[in-house]
Amino acid sequence: MTMTVADDQVDGTEAGPEPDAVQVPVTRAYRFELVKLVSQWRIRLLVLVCWTVPGLFVAAVSQQSTLPTDTLFGRWMHATGWAGPLVVLGFAGSWALPLITSVVAGDVFAAEDRLGTWRHLLVAVRSLRRIFAAKALAALTVILLLVAGLVASASVGGLLSVGDQRLVGLDGHLLSPSGAAGNVLLAWVCVLAPTLALAAIGLLGSVVLGRSPMGLLLPALVAVAMQLAQMLPLPVALRLALPGYAFIAWHGLFTSPGQPRELLISVAVSLVWTAVATWLAYRLFLRRDFTNASDDGIGRRALPVALLPLVALLAVGFGAVAVATPSLGSGISQAKVQQSVATAFAHLYRLQTEQLQRPAVTEAQLQATAVCDRSDGQVDPEGPGNDWRCVVSWHLPGAAAPGSAVYQLDVTSDGRIEADGDGPKDVNGYFLVRTPTGDAPNPLWQFDSDVELIPASPKG
Amino acid sequence: MGTQRVVRARGVTKCFGDVVALDGVDLDLLPGRIHGLVGPNGAGKTTLLGLLLGLAVADSGDLEILGRPVGRALAAPGGVAGFVDGPGLYPSLTARQNLAALAALRGQNARTARPRIDGALAEVGLTDVADDKARGFSLGMRQRLGLAAALLTDPRLLVLDEPANGLDPAGKKHVHGVLTRLAAEGTTVVLSSHRMDDLEALCSEVTILATGRVRFSGPLDKLAGESRELEYRLLSSAPEAARRLAAGTAGIRVVEESAAWRGAEALVVSAQLPALDELVAALVRADIAVRELAPVVSPLEAAFLALTEQQEADA
Numbered sequence: 001m002t003m004t005v006a007d008d009q010v011d012g013t014e015a016g017p018e019p020d021a022v023q024v025p026v027t028r029a030y031r032f033e034l035v036k037l038v039s040q041w042r043i044r045l046l047v048l049v050c051w052t053v054p055g056l057f058v059a060a061v062s063q064q065s066t067l068p069t070d071t072l073f074g075r076w077m078h079a080t081g082w083a084g085p086l087v088v089l090g091f092a093g094s095w096a097l098p099l100i101t102s103v104v105a106g107d108v109f110a111a112e113d114r115l116g117t118w119r120h121l122l123v124a125v126r127s128l129r130r131i132f133a134a135k136a137l138a139a140l141t142v143i144l145l146l147v148a149g150l151v152a153s154a155s156v157g158g159l160l161s162v163g164d165q166r167l168v169g170l171d172g173h174l175l176s177p178s179g180a181a182g183n184v185l186l187a188w189v190c191v192l193a194p195t196l197a198l199a200a201i202g203l204l205g206s207v208v209l210g211r212s213p214m215g216l217l218l219p220a221l222v223a224v225a226m227q228l229a230q231m232l233p234l235p236v237a238l239r240l241a242l243p244g245y246a247f248i249a250w251h252g253l254f255t256s257p258g259q260p261r262e263l264l265i266s267v268a269v270s271l272v273w274t275a276v277a278t279w280l281a282y283r284l285f286l287r288r289d290f291t292n293a294s295d296d297g298i299g300r301r302a303l304p305v306a307l308l309p310l311v312a313l314l315a316v317g318f319g320a321v322a323v324a325t326p327s328l329g330s331g332i333s334q335a336k337v338q339q340s341v342a343t344a345f346a347h348l349y350r351l352q353t354e355q356l357q358r359p360a361v362t363e364a365q366l367q368a369t370a371v372c373d374r375s376d377g378q379v380d381p382e383g384p385g386n387d388w389r390c391v392v393s394w395h396l397p398g399a400a401a402p403g404s405a406v407y408q409l410d411v412t413s414d415g416r417i418e419a420d421g422d423g424p425k426d427v428n429g430y431f432l433v434r435t436p437t438g439d440a441p442n443p444l445w446q447f448d449s450d451v452e453l454i455p456a457s458p459k460g
Numbered sequence: 461m462g463t464q465r466v467v468r469a470r471g472v473t474k475c476f477g478d479v480v481a482l483d484g485v486d487l488d489l490l491p492g493r494i495h496g497l498v499g500p501n502g503a504g505k506t507t508l509l510g511l512l513l514g515l516a517v518a519d520s521g522d523l524e525i526l527g528r529p530v531g532r533a534l535a536a537p538g539g540v541a542g543f544v545d546g547p548g549l550y551p552s553l554t555a556r557q558n559l560a561a562l563a564a565l566r567g568q569n570a571r572t573a574r575p576r577i578d579g580a581l582a583e584v585g586l587t588d589v590a591d592d593k594a595r596g597f598s599l600g601m602r603q604r605l606g607l608a609a610a611l612l613t614d615p616r617l618l619v620l621d622e623p624a625n626g627l628d629p630a631g632k633k634h635v636h637g638v639l640t641r642l643a644a645e646g647t648t649v650v651l652s653s654h655r656m657d658d659l660e661a662l663c664s665e666v667t668i669l670a671t672g673r674v675r676f677s678g679p680l681d682k683l684a685g686e687s688r689e690l691e692y693r694l695l696s697s698a699p700e701a702a703r704r705l706a707a708g709t710a711g712i713r714v715v716e717e718s719a720a721w722r723g724a725e726a727l728v729v730s731a732q733l734p735a736l737d738e739l740v741a742a743l744v745r746a747d748i749a750v751r752e753l754a755p756v757v758s759p760l761e762a763a764f765l766a767l768t769e770q771q772e773a774d775a
Contacts (some may be wrong), residue, residue, distance in 0.1 A: 024565055028564060032561050036550055036561070094691075115551065117548035119543065119544055120547065120548020120609075122514070123515070123543070124566075126514070133568065233637070
């Protein structure tokens with residue numbers, strides 16, 4: 001039996017229409033989200049760590065006799081304070097930035113599921129669109145704050161402990177302190193693009209996976225997967241189509257001339273990933289049903305809905321880069337390796353000459369060339385490997401015979417070259433050189449360089 | 461004088477997949493009333509409260525809140541506040557910070573919001589823990605803080621899902637006081653609860669839901685008349701004489717087995733209201749003083765139990 005209140009209790013007139021629900025502006029919702037984020041102990045801890053630890057690390061390492069030579073620019077940490085932020089950047093691209101995006105963006109939606117506060121938030125803000133915008137902006141703000149802390153802290157630590165000297169670039173050329181400062185800042189700005197891509201993937205995971213720890217870990221897992229992919233012999237176009245290649249491509253800022261094409265492509269790819277992943281997260285968030293408190297996500301169907309567009313994006317990106325830059329091979333050829341080693345050697349030879357206070361020479365006078373092969377000619381001289389060997393020759397003005405030096409190379413699949421001098425001793429066979437003022441690190445003993453993986457021109 | 465509706469629902473239906481959560485629900489809520497929502501688990505109470513808060517939209521039917529038709533988009537109507545499935549609080553913020561963040565969200569500046577926040581905290585009895593993080597709050601304290609958060613918005617319709625959960629007597633007193641004051645000031649309060657004593661103490665009207673359908677909606681006192689026979693506990697100055705009178709009154713059945721657990725002084729009779737009235741009159745005519753006469757099980761609880769039993773029988 002259904003019984004309802006007697007109709008004589010109501011006269012059919014309705015309460016005066018309530019004015020439209022007051023819309024909470026995005027700015028207020030954004031402040032609310034910031035308050036919530038900053039009140040979390042782990043975010044506070046991250047802020048503290050990002051603003052102090054890099055500086056302390058750089059200052060401490062710069063005082064050690066052993067430097068992190070396996071990290072780009074690590075071998076120059078005694079020489080200039082600008083090497084520190086680049087060492088930190090190399091580490092951050094692999095670990096710190098993915099973890100930051102995981103903790104901040106990967107949790108910004110899931111936290112409401114964990115705390116059971118979605119309904120409270122919906123009643124308070126009254127707009128899913130505004131909630132999404134506020135959360136995304138708040139996560140972006142905190143991530144930028146943390147990245148700013150990393151670069152500021154590392155730079156201050158390096159400059160205070162070592163000083164504002166010239167920086168040796170990846171091809172051995174010298175950057176003035178101001179030039180180094182500008183390029184360091186630019187490099188950090190460039191890695192914001194892949195950081196944002198990981199953050200967008202974090203937002204997507206946070207929306208789709210809810211309370212599941214996988215949502216929190218997604219950016220870190222994607223970053224690890226991308227690192228593993230970069231270690232595999234993949235076509236260059238596929239490397240560039242991954243959202244994280246700008247974590248490597250910033251190396252091109254530290255050669256002369258620069259290698260901006262890889263950097264621009266990878267930044268553009270990262271920004272497209274950012275836009276697509278954010279849009280997907282937004283669409284899926286708007287579809288979510290908040291009536292069931294036990295439902296913390298979009299459901300199993302959302303996984304393919306979220307995953308398939310990203311796989312398609314990777315395929316489209318791969319195709320686009322492959323068409324724009326015909327680069328389906330490893331991108332590491334004999335000619336590129338020889339050119340890179342000869343260029344770096346010439347630049348560093350000048351530096352050694354300066355250290356030894358010998359008459360100055362120019363790169364043009366040296367006419368340095370390198371002849372490189374792999375496994376004593378038994379393997380095709382291309383692709384990554386640690387069996388590269390180069391013989392570098394150069395001419396000194398007034399000398400009858402050219403000089404020569406041998407290097408063993410480890411060429412990694414991302415184009416990085418680690419050259420290890422193999423003699424003669426007074427050129428590149430020993431880690432110290434005897435200068436008029438005492439022993440000093442020998443710049444020709446071991447050095448880093450790199451090759452641009454994409455061809456020099458579309459025809460190339 | 462007519463009264464304007466705060467909520468008007470006609471034929472509201474809401475399904476989740478194959479499950480019909482609400483099935484053609486009609487509901488009218490009037491200003492300044494405290495309206496209870498009762499029903500067994502899965503009856504559709506939370507779904508109905510969610511519709512009122514704008515957390516879901518009905519699949520069919522008409523719903524008007526504060527005179528405005530509710531559209532198809534998710535959005536809480538203006539003037540509506542409350543919570544379902546417990547209040548949403550941020551454990552890393554203090555009680556005061558939770559409220560301040562909410563006030564800022566509503567556009568209230570910190571200076572003007574401060575006295576309101578203090579007032580709301582005082583009204584729900586949380587002044588002493590205003591600067592403690594919500595992480596350490598008990599369920600009852602969380603319920604009270606959720607109510608304080610709703611108070612900040614000056615709601616015309618307050619929707620509360622199980623607000624009495626976890627409340628100690630002092631907390632209950634605070635909450636009852638707040639709800640009574642709001643109703644006196646014209647706010648309509650709709651609350652669900654399994655605590656029949658709370659509902660009977662607070663509500664002027666109830667709606668009983670079962671399997672998504674309204675089984676009763678109206679004044680609480682009407683429920684007693686429309687429900688089946690109830691058992692009443694009678695204490696009088698002459699228990700034996702009262703027992704004889706009751707046994708001889710038409711429509712009255714003495715529950716003999718109750719003597720074992722009620723004691724010899726108490727008499728339990730089963731009757732509908734008219735027969736009970738006759739018994740009282742007869743007792744008075746016989747110079748027997750009536751010291752206490754109260755339902756053993758409240759009308760609301762009886763109706764609720766009847767519905768539950770009917771559901772079980774249907775199953």
